[in-house]
Amino acid sequence: MRQASVTPDVDDASADDSLPEFAPLGGRFITRGRLVLRSAYWLASLLAPQPPDRPTPVTASVTRELDVLGFGAIRLVATSALLVGLITIFQAAYQLAPYGAEVVSARALAWFVAREIGPIVVAILVVARSAAAIAGEFASMAANGEIDALRVMGLDPVKYLVVPKLAALLIALPTLTAIAIMLAVIGGWLGMSVVLGYNTGLFLEYLHESLAARDVGVGLAKSVLFASIIGIVAADEGLRVERRVSAIGAAATRSVVYCLLGVLGADTAVNAFVYFIPGLT
């Protein structure tokens, strides 16, 4: 047996790739931008017609994710929406009472719930319930070598891990938002009729007058945007961690923070945009 010769160490200084301090922020935008493009590509390929006899592990994954991210959140969303409807009607009635206009609360409720409260509450609940879980799961997969295993097999982790979750969120959030709008209105009706003692017919009349299809449309469109933000940000935070277990918790925390900021920032931008478009306000 021959002993391997000992040769001088390489100069590590040449391999130093230190980056300026602003790089992490710029890096985040860049990786998220790439993730958006790759996810859009794989989502489009998922929607394209497939030969019926091709193996489809991704489609099966979407169904499983829908069960976890969508169906699993129904109870939380339904209960919260009902309570938010009650809270909104009480707050509106309290503000309008000095003018003798408590009954007008129904108008504010319908419009506000459909455009704003429904999508934003659902998005915040989904962030609280799932964003940390998504990031933590991906970070754990990275630490466990699952991401590397996919890359070694020549498979894009975005296709097999991110896209099923993103597709499930894109289906689940608008659906949950529609449920939330409906239940928040029911909560408002309970507040108006049972607690404040107003006539149900009057409530329905104001509701009918104030709630237009475009209000629900704007709310659902927002929920699609929020679903994209939650899916991309949570996945990116999970996938970008180093391969060590201690990074998992930090990734989960960052995911919740950035998802909330992303959702609220996007909502602000959409509201500002819609304000200046005739026919949408």
Added chain:
Amino acid sequence: MTGDATGLTPNALATAALSVDDVTGPRGAPVLRHVSLSVPRGGSHVVLGPMHSGKSTLLRLVLGLERAVSGRVTIDGSTFDAARVAEDQLRHLRRRVGVVFDSSALVSRLTLLENAMLPLAEHTAVDAERAREMAAGLLHDVGVVGDLERMPDELTRLDRRRAALARALVLEPAVLLVDEPGNGLDPHAAAELDETLRALHERYHCGILICSQEVRYAFHWPSAVSVLANGRIVEHGSLDDLLNSRHEAVRRFVDRRGAA
């Protein structure tokens, strides 16, 4: 051994399933220094080393999961610069390599069967039914029994390792890389997995590179053994060479087995 840094002549290089030539890396914080080794087609090579000696890093550099500072890697006759290889070239080459990670690394969101058929779904034109049959057959061959629709976290460690082996072999690779095959397994389960590995190696005739801190793998696969210590291959040769070595790191391995 004779020849160049890999211990192989140019002719032998062409017939190697895998050769690693003077690799130093990874970039930024090199763990390995001037590592060279080869795995003949249908043959074996065992890399022994203590924890944190760079065994897993060696596999990551071979697979291009981390970039090297310098060195070349040849997989099934195709050579790439480990410091500057393009992702496209790697994607193509990786299809000729099967990998069993020390953690098994099954995709936790896919069932056992989906994990095993994943490479078929992505890289071949076989239909769903045929892919399922092939994956189920291979899972049976590696010794996984029972419901194939279970999720990875419902499996025993041995079954996870077996399923990872099935996934690694499903495209019939030129070389199989196995990182710490006995990691986390009790002695009985580890022995079972060894049997399975040997049987599959004979059946598929692929080269096999085993990285482990357990010297028994040198006894199971005695033809080529390297000992990695402090990021360098300090000795390489056959099992007999290993047993007769006077190098301190090698003696530690051999003595440990004697004590066991």
